[in-house]
Amino acid sequence: VIIGHMQHNIRDPNRDHSHGRIYRITATGRPLQQPVAIHGQPIPALLDNLKSPVDGVRHRTRIELSARDTSDVIAATKKWVRQFDPTKKEDSHHLLEALWLHQQHNVKNQGLLNQLLLQSPEPHARIAAATVKHYWTNIDKSIRGGIIDAGPELAAQKSGILSETPELTTIRIGTVPEKMMYDVKELTVKPGKKVKLTFANADFMPHNIMLVKPGKADDVGLAAINLGAKGFDVGFVPDSTEILWHSKLVDFGQEEVIEFTAPTEEGAYPYLCSFPGHHRLMRGMLYVTNDLQDFLKRNPQNEMRITEWKHADFEKDLTRVGQHRNFEAGKQLFSTLGCAQCHRMSKADSAAQGQALGPNVDDSVKKYKQDASALLREILEPSRNIDDKYRQLVIALEDGTTQTGVVAEENDETLTLLSGSPPKQVSIPKSSIDDQVASNVSIMPTALLNTLDREQILDLLAYLLSGGDAKAPAFHHNH
Numbered sequence: 001v002i003i004g005h006m007q008h009n010i011r012d013p014n015r016d017h018s019h020g021r022i023y024r025i026t027a028t029g030r031p032l033q034q035p036v037a038i039h040g041q042p043i044p045a046l047l048d049n050l051k052s053p054v055d056g057v058r059h060r061t062r063i064e065l066s067a068r069d070t071s072d073v074i075a076a077t078k079k080w081v082r083q084f085d086p087t088k089k090e091d092s093h094h095l096l097e098a099l100w101l102h103q104q105h106n107v108k109n110q111g112l113l114n115q116l117l118l119q120s121p122e123p124h125a126r127i128a129a130a131t132v133k134h135y136w137t138n139i140d141k142s143i144r145g146g147i148i149d150a151g152p153e154l155a156a157q158k159s160g161i162l163s164e165t166p167e168l169t170t171i172r173i174g175t176v177p178e179k180m181m182y183d184v185k186e187l188t189v190k191p192g193k194k195v196k197l198t199f200a201n202a203d204f205m206p207h208n209i210m211l212v213k214p215g216k217a218d219d220v221g222l223a224a225i226n227l228g229a230k231g232f233d234v235g236f237v238p239d240s241t242e243i244l245w246h247s248k249l250v251d252f253g254q255e256e257v258i259e260f261t262a263p264t265e266e267g268a269y270p271y272l273c274s275f276p277g278h279h280r281l282m283r284g285m286l287y288v289t290n291d292l293q294d295f296l297k298r299n300p301q302n303e304m305r306i307t308e309w310k311h312a313d314f315e316k317d318l319t320r321v322g323q324h325r326n327f328e329a330g331k332q333l334f335s336t337l338g339c340a341q342c343h344r345m346s347k348a349d350s351a352a353q354g355q356a357l358g359p360n361v362d363d364s365v366k367k368y369k370q371d372a373s374a375l376l377r378e379i380l381e382p383s384r385n386i387d388d389k390y391r392q393l394v395i396a397l398e399d400g401t402t403q404t405g406v407v408a409e410e411n412d413e414t415l416t417l418l419s420g421s422p423p424k425q426v427s428i429p430k431s432s433i434d435d436q437v438a439s440n441v442s443i444m445p446t447a448l449l450n451t452l453d454r455e456q457i458l459d460l461l462a463y464l465l466s467g468g469d470a471k472a473p474a475f476h477h478n479h
Contacts, residue, residue: 038064043076050097058097062104070105077101081112092122099132108136110399157200159183169195169262173271173284175203178383180282180445182209182271188287189262197258201250204392204404204443207273208235210246211260211286217270221279225336236274249275252404262288268301277338280451281306306450309457311377317454321372321461327475330463333456337448345468357406357423357443358390362467372461379449382442392439393417397432 026032036049036057041064049061065073081098084091095116102109113136117129163170169190174183180203189195199209212220223238224231235249244263247256263269265288272283281304289295334340342358368374378385395403395417403426405419416427449457466472 043068043072044080047076047080050101051094062097062100065101066104070107073101073105074107078109086116086119087121089120089122092117092120092125095120096125096128099129103132103135108399114398161187167194169193171195171197172200173197173209174200175207177203178441178446180205180273180278180447182273182282182284185284186287187284188289188292190290191262191266191288192264193262195260195262197260198255199247199250199258200255201252203445204252204439204441205275205445206249206251207275207278207282208237208247208249209258209271210237210274211244211269211271212240213242213244214267214269216242217272217279217283221272221274222336224274224279225276225338231276236276238274244269246274253402262286266290266295268295268299275338276341277336277448280304280336281447304451307453308447309380309449311373311380314373314376314454314457317458318372318376318461321458321465322474325462325474326455326459327463327466327470327472329456330459330461331468333452333460334463334468337460342444357418359387361464365465365467370465372465375464376457376461379444380446382444382446382448383440386440386442388438390443392441392443394437394439395428395433396435397428398434399432403428 033054036052036054038046038049038057038060041049043065046061046065050058052058052061077098081095084094086092086095095112099109099112099117102112113129113133117125118133120126120129157172157174159172159174161169161171171187172184173187175181176183201207210220220238220240220242223240224236227234227236227238232249235246237243237246245258245260247258250256267288269286269288270283271286272279285301287295344360346360346362364375364378368378390406392404392406395415397403403417403419405417405423405426407415408418408425409416413430414427415430415433416425418424419426449460452460462472462474466474
């Protein structure tokens with residue numbers, strides 16, 4: 001027979017049920033702890049529980065708050081802390097509970113940490129706050145691979161149809177870094193079905209996504225190009241009845257959720273990025289049908305020809321860059337491929353149109369001494385040799401946010417980036433910078449020329465080498 005409190009399961013068949021006592025130990029003259037309401041209580045009441053001197057009450061309250069909606073808890077906590085004076089020792093533990101709630105909900109509050117608790121008059125509060133800071137800076141970066149890892153982390157997430165219920169289809173579409181491609185090329189939904197789509201951009205280049213009517217992808221893409229510089233004002237979304245829905249331009253590391261109802265008419269609906277030059281390659285197909293196999297039998301689809309060009313493919317052709325080229329074709333490609341969005345032809349153009357995200361064409365031509373082979377290699381392999389002047393920086397700020405862009409100006413107090421879509425100057429006080437990483441990936445995609453044929457690429461090279469001069473010898477056709 002097992003008698004006593006030992007390391008045996010209480011369900012052990014040998015346990016004695018005739019003996020045993022339950023003890024309640026109390027302090028002489030001290031009243032018993034009163035029950036505290038926790039389960040199901042409103043958030044403001046739970047926050048007031050965190051003032052309790054009893055550790056068990058605070059612990060059970062934090063567990064209850066961990067199951068509540070993060071945005072509701074954090075909003076209420078920010079209001080709750082306003083009643084406390086950070087210069088008073090007696091308020092330090094309450095502020096520390098608020099900090100731990102932020103940590104529990106994975107929300108960084110650098111103001112609460114740095115301005116209030118790390119400056120607290122209570123040494124134990126400062127030590128506890130320093131521990132949180134260690135987790136929010138050193139540990140988080142080591143776990144996630146550093147702040148630069150936002151893109152790869154997004155790219156590693158599962159895409160496609162994530163869930164399917166009779167009421168809703170949930171979809172995720174991401175971008176493939178450097179490839180100017182979506183990571184999902186085909187999707188199928190039922191006519192009239194409600195859809196929730198998350199679009200995530202892991203590429204340094206801004207991208208959008210839009211659904212257009214069957215057969216209208218090229219028309220919409222060209223209309224976006226024709227917007228010119230004004231396209232940034234509307235996210236390169238042309239005013240077109242062919243567009244069923246669209247996202248905004250989504251920058252690196254960002255996401256946008258789009259909710260829509262699939263068309264009721266069966267069909268093959270293209271989705272594409274309308275940033276200039278992207279629509280030719282960056283597209284997919286949403287099949288709206290109850291039977292995909294039957295639909296494809298009745299409606300065979302044409303595939304766009306894609307060539308993964310390598311520098312060696314042009315070994316015997318580069319001598320033809322300087323003769324019998326098509327100026328208008330080269331000029332049009334410079335526009336339709338989106339080159340003009342990041343590059344100016346000359347310093348004069350740069351002065352007139354403003355600073356660009358990439359080097360001027362005439363500077364690159366001069367750098368490579370009019371060598372068509374060297375210039376082509378830089379286009380095909382843009383991350384091979386990034387000029388530091390145009391290298392993307394990812395800046396982590398003390399408030400937990402990040403900024404991405406190329407350096408426009410820098411002095412002892414301020415770092416100014418050219419950032420966003422459209423590119424705008426963003427001035428950042430250096431005192432607010434927590435960390436910064438230079439990217440090894442060019443903002444220019446590697447697959448830029450993959451929808452072109454050999455002669456089109458030679459026309460584009462001739463246009464670049466001539467500096468956009470129609471009178472250059474390469475465009476003479478003397479017989």
